[in-house]
Amino acid sequence: MMHFDSLPDWLKWQESHHPLAIDLGLERAAQIYRVLNPDAIKPLTITVAGTNGKGSCVAFLEAIYTAAGYTVGSYTSPHILKYNERIKINGEPVSDALICAAFDRIEAARQDTSLSYFEFGTLAALDIFWRSNVDIQLLEVGMGGRLDAVNIIDTDAALVSSIHIDHVDWLGATRDIIAIEKAGVFRAHSPAIIGDPHPPETLRQCAIDKNALPYCIGTDFSYHRHASGWDWSAGDQQLINLPDPALKGEHQYRNASSVLMAIQQLNTHIPVTEAAIQSGLKNVYLAGRFQKINLDNGVPLLLDVGHNPEAVSTLANYLRAAFPNRRVHAIFSMMKDKDIAGVIKIMASAVHFWHFVPLTTPRAISTAAVQEIFSQGQITNVSFDYTEFAGAFAAAKNQCQKNDVLLVFGSFFLVSDCLIELEGK
Template identity: 35%
Template sequence: MTYDQTLEYLFTRLPMYQRVGKKAYKADLVNTIKLMEYLDNPQDKFKSVHIAGTNGKGTSAHGIAAVLQTAGYKVGLYTSPHLKNFTERIKINGNEVSEAFIVDFVNRIKPAIENIEPSFFEITVAMAFDYFVQQNVDIAVIETGLGGRLDSTNVITPEVCLITNIGYDHMDLLGDTLEKIAAEKAGIIKRHVPVVIGETLPETAPIFEQIAENNESILIKAGISNWKPKNLVPSYFLKNMGGIESVIQELIRQGWKIKPEHIIQGVENSNELTGLKGRLQVLDEEPLLIADVSHNVDGLKLLFSQVESICQGRLHLVFGTVKEKELSSIFSAFPKDAVVYWTQSHVPRALEVEELAIQGIIHQVEGECFKDVNEAIQSAKEKAQPQDLILVTGSTFVVAEVDNL
């Protein structure tokens, strides 16, 4: 198969949560374990950092990888979902996995795919782990997909775990209370493996403490970072710096050679070092055009607060989401007096723009409808003044469809 044929095979044959939602979610590790056994258990052949959380796990993963990379290590990075290209999910020192490896890998394990019938995510995890072993990485930073306990990545035994925070997201799969969600995320805690908690709440702290105690794991509560960024970074990145620094300090305690200047240089340049996209990403100026993949109420509140603080004129909000979101709390977080442009992505999970507009009216938020995000952006550009700000957000898939991202 060619590369395009290989991707078509993966996208169409295997259920993919990002596209079809809940029916692609596998509530156990059976398939993943079978795939790992087929590949001679690559998860046991490299060192790792494992990251879970509701918000901030992607930026934390990129930040930690950038620090380790700056310190001179060969660093694997596995994140999801991708925005433009599938290869974004698997990187080493910021370089994306080759198309040739993807083709070879899928051809190599096709008998296992036909027999096991894994999900899209299970295949990509196996692919990443196999690649990191083949490339002999010093360490890999692994971001979970949805939860933690039953996430396909949860077959590794890392050097240290990080749980960034807990909020309300994917409640149909992870539970409808903070305690239930925390228990799922805390499922990445392994016996005798230190765990950093980036943010604790009264509801979640006892959960983390009990699970860490059950596993005889050191529990480290991250403090507030003193880092002062020199450039524009998302406020949620600042919120996660305490967790990033605590993970690095634990690795230093274990013997990893990382100097203070590596932390500053790595974090300051994490976008360039790791190829991070879609996090407060400036795409144009006058008017300022920013794209951000925040998609739940906690992340959006932080994003809206930061955007309002830097907006010199009026805010133009291009917004689309997916079907399973609880919209009332999201709409209540919308900035007042923003000009709203409803839109949608072109994946099956996308909430159709007409329904989004109806729900907006119900919650006293009105806007104009556009079937394509780039049409919405163009309309915003035509209406905006040079001092205004255009923000595209609400869904990873909406941001992914922005031209020239």
């Protein structure tokens, strides 16, 4: 049986313990969970799936339920700066000691069963939440839904934020097929909130086939923006003059609306006041999603982890709306399994100059490969002169003139490098 005294040592070992970095399936995690928690003690649970918007939905739920006075556990991935960000109670990352103690219990329980890095983290979060007696746990799906480790928990309400093409090697190449994977989190007789405004028919059909209770944005619930805020309605339920979400972008109204539908559906179990909803909307925070930082030279820095065409389309629209007629200098990198050409094509008209930074993770696109993509797109306003983030950041910042915007986007790893750079300074 393995034991480590520090969280970094645990994580380093977990990264090489399992033969596959991504190994979808429920059997291993479910088996260990039954040993850890034989009485199946489970807090009220909301599971959030989707291609984009999962993290935002969890952040909204966390902020609102915390404002309502409940003890809230939230499990998300990936992290940006510290692993502890993945497991939070009332918005605060739990301690190294708490995670290490959970890993010790998991290690004792697993015997000869091999677990992936993600399965270790998921089991640790579930173990910590029930032992901490949280009132509600919010579980973000890592990939897909049907075979994702968080799906070992029978959720009390499921929310699917959006369906787009991503992770095709694991989830399929069409929205219809991907929707079936996402719908794996739906449960019989439980609310199935669908936040995609144009969902594949397979998503709603899966909910019906599972005897879940589907609620779709635009039909079963909706929102309306106006000069003094926005309104939300679902049948005879209405919330008027809500404050604009602290998370920026039109898509955040859809995410917030879906969250309000989930909250409304669970209101008999865990009541929430309108005051708590307003407070949560105003105070919600999520690093790396249209995160704006004012640099010391007066240039606004915008960070976004968006890494697929749908996410960067939203980013491009936000740049046009929030920074009209301003030159954008982009520091950019992506993972090699993403639609890099599609992302670059969408952002080409929005970016004045590109700075590509190679990342150290094996999954990242190489400089030579991304050079070829830029060349095929006939984009020449790009520099490949950097071996690390600090050099690209210094060059891009120096290149910015008054009224320009500095953008860092394309990867969680890249946003992490940026925040570490800023923290160091």
